[in-house]
Amino acid sequence: MEELAKALGSIPGYKNVVLFSEGFPRQLYQGDTFIQKNINSMAKEFATASSPIHTVNTDGTRHFFKSADERGDSMLRNLSKLSGGRYFGDVKRYEDISQELHTMTGNYYVLGYYTNETADGKYHELEVKVEREGCRVIAQQGYLNPKPFRKLTRFEKQLRVFDLAMSDKPQFQEPLRFSASALAFAEAGQPNLVLLSRIDRQDLEEVLEGEVELVTLIYEGHNIVLDSQRRKLKGGAADSAEFFVYAVSTLPPGEYSCRMVLRNLESGRGAVAAAEVKIPETQAGARLFAPFLFLRDRGSELIPFQESSDPRDKESTPDLTRIYPLLSGEFSPLVGPLQPGARRIGAALRLDAAGAEWDMRGITAELKQDTSFGEGIPLVLSVLETGEEGGSATLLVEIEFPELDPGEYVLEIRVAGSSGDTQTSVSFPIRIRSEK
Numbered sequence: 001m002e003e004l005a006k007a008l009g010s011i012p013g014y015k016n017v018v019l020f021s022e023g024f025p026r027q028l029y030q031g032d033t034f035i036q037k038n039i040n041s042m043a044k045e046f047a048t049a050s051s052p053i054h055t056v057n058t059d060g061t062r063h064f065f066k067s068a069d070e071r072g073d074s075m076l077r078n079l080s081k082l083s084g085g086r087y088f089g090d091v092k093r094y095e096d097i098s099q100e101l102h103t104m105t106g107n108y109y110v111l112g113y114y115t116n117e118t119a120d121g122k123y124h125e126l127e128v129k130v131e132r133e134g135c136r137v138i139a140q141q142g143y144l145n146p147k148p149f150r151k152l153t154r155f156e157k158q159l160r161v162f163d164l165a166m167s168d169k170p171q172f173q174e175p176l177r178f179s180a181s182a183l184a185f186a187e188a189g190q191p192n193l194v195l196l197s198r199i200d201r202q203d204l205e206e207v208l209e210g211e212v213e214l215v216t217l218i219y220e221g222h223n224i225v226l227d228s229q230r231r232k233l234k235g236g237a238a239d240s241a242e243f244f245v246y247a248v249s250t251l252p253p254g255e256y257s258c259r260m261v262l263r264n265l266e267s268g269r270g271a272v273a274a275a276e277v278k279i280p281e282t283q284a285g286a287r288l289f290a291p292f293l294f295l296r297d298r299g300s301e302l303i304p305f306q307e308s309s310d311p312r313d314k315e316s317t318p319d320l321t322r323i324y325p326l327l328s329g330e331f332s333p334l335v336g337p338l339q340p341g342a343r344r345i346g347a348a349l350r351l352d353a354a355g356a357e358w359d360m361r362g363i364t365a366e367l368k369q370d371t372s373f374g375e376g377i378p379l380v381l382s383v384l385e386t387g388e389e390g391g392s393a394t395l396l397v398e399i400e401f402p403e404l405d406p407g408e409y410v411l412e413i414r415v416a417g418s419s420g421d422t423q424t425s426v427s428f429p430i431r432i433r434s435e436k
Contacts, residue, residue, distance in 0.1 A: 023072020084140030149268030179336030
């Protein structure tokens with residue numbers, strides 16, 4: 001129940017909880033007991049989460065036939081009082097209780113005042129009074145200050161990861177932002193995706209100082225998490241001014257939201273990268289997957305998310321050069337906007353050939369404005385290398401860009417069949433960064 005309260009605290013607004021119970025006997029609850037401490041702690045968490053508990057005694061009038069020490073009404077009354085809810089003594093009055101709850105939760109005042117918040121986890125008592133005679137005040141009895149990150153439970157830390165990753169306006173902090181891209185591909189007929197992020201140490205210095213963890217979350221439209229991975233980034237693992245982290249996941253066809261969270265394990269300071277991806281349905285014929293874009297002759301540190309416990313077991317550690325076999329030499333993934341003035345980029349592509357023959361020399365590319373539905377700008381594209389592996393063709397190409405204004409573009413690449421009457425294409429967003 002206390003963990004439920006902490007989860008409710010991450011949901012904006014006022015949440016009312018109705019608890020049906022006969023309560024703990026007074027002889028167990030009264031005094032400085034373990035049960036009393038834990039129930040009171042739970043009530044304070046519900047109050048802090050703006051979630052009053054309205055208790056309904058399921059013992060009803062039967063509790064009058066029990067001794068005072070056997071009754072649970074004292075515990076239920078105090079639970080409601082601390083959390084800001086109301087106690088109802090007889091569940092058999094359910095129709096009246098329902099009406100009273102409807103009236104009470106639909107008519108209320110919200111009072112607020114400024115505080116000097118300190119992350120010490122202390123409880124602050126509140127008392128609300130009204131001068132009008134005949135009125136009874138039902139309000140929470142206090143609230144808890146947030147705790148310092150190092151004192152959070154594992155459950156609380158996990159809640160904050162979800163808050164950082166999946167909330168438009170995270171409750172506990174405004175995170176820093178970094179860039180990520182998600183690319184779908186097929187391997188041996190199995191749909192997969194690569195989630196790749198670029199981390200600039202200068203931009204994220206306050207997060208990267210000390211021990212850091214990385215968390216990936218991939219979820220579908222109803223915020224159902226389908227894949228989650230976690231690793232620690234220990235000191236020295238990424239000393240470069242810029243480095244890249246990537247994770248590989250196997251998921252069924254569908255549209256997914258991908259998040260990568262970077263969090264300091266000492267301060268709790270976090271940064272988030274976001275990307276959207278669509279894994280296409282399998283189909284007859286060929287399919288060209290989104291390109292892995294990179295800058296040539298510029299080396300970068302690449303860190304796989306998954307690590308094998310045995311360093312000799314290379315098969316358990318994903319490698320970008322295994323996914324895109326033609327990648328070699330020094331290269332830097334293109335994640336985020338393209339710098340103004342960039343003229344040439346490389347692209348590694350996977351083509352699920354499905355037994356068909358394709359003319360790799362007939363590959364073309366064009367660039368469109370993000371809002372344009374007309375003709376695009378033809379691009380100069382050179383095929384550097386081709387290969388085949390397990391029914392899939394791989395291509396390494398170089399694309400030459402004209403001088404472009406800053407803004408949003410769509411890169412479209414097409415490959416034609418050998419007969420010339422079939423083709424497959426893929427579109428990928430490109431953003432040109434402003435000079436500023």
